[in-house]
Each structure stands twice: as C-alpha cells, then as structure tokens.
Amino acid sequence: MDISRLTREGQKILRAGAVLAALATVAMGATPSLGESAEEQFRLATMYATGEGMHQDPGEARRLYRLAAEQGLLKAQYALARVYTLGVGSAFDDEEAAV
Helix, strand or coil, X not given: CCHHHHHHHHHHHHXXXXXXXXXXXXXXXXXXXXXXXXXXXXXXXXHHHHCCCCCCCHHHHHHHHHHHHHCCCHHHHHHHHHHHHHCCCCCCCHHHHHC
C-alpha cells in the first residue's frame, strides 16, 4: 500500500469522526453556537451548507459561518463572504461580503 493512499484513507476517517461528533451534538438537541470552537462551528456550517449527514439548511450554515468568522477563522470568513456574494440562504449582499 502506498503512503499517499494511506494518508487519504486517514483523512477520510478523521472527517468521518468530525461528522459523527457534529451529528451527536445536533442529535442531543444542542444548538451549536458560542460554546463550540470556531473550527467545530465551521465544520458544522459546512455540513449544513452541503447537506452532508443532515438536512441542508443554508440559513443555519450562514449563522455558524458568521460565528466562526467572528472568532477569526479565515476559511470561515471566506465561506461567509461567498455565502453573501452568491446570496445563499439570504439575499445577495455585497456590503456584508466585503466586511
């Protein structure tokens, strides 16, 4: 087995673990918000945005991206800007996208 294949398989397992942790949070009735780390908020937002492992909810994705972005997570800031630029889950908003 080559190392690149093993690395890819390991990354899939890590992503699956993150998905399961986020789903467990939702299944327990908790609303992920300020108590979660920016990275966890970003992962869950991405799951809501894509519908991975749960129903697709662009509004919840936007809310979680904003929480993560406000904590300084660059990829969340980028994702939030794209949400506003494309008008996903809300109206197109160039001003918010620029912030």
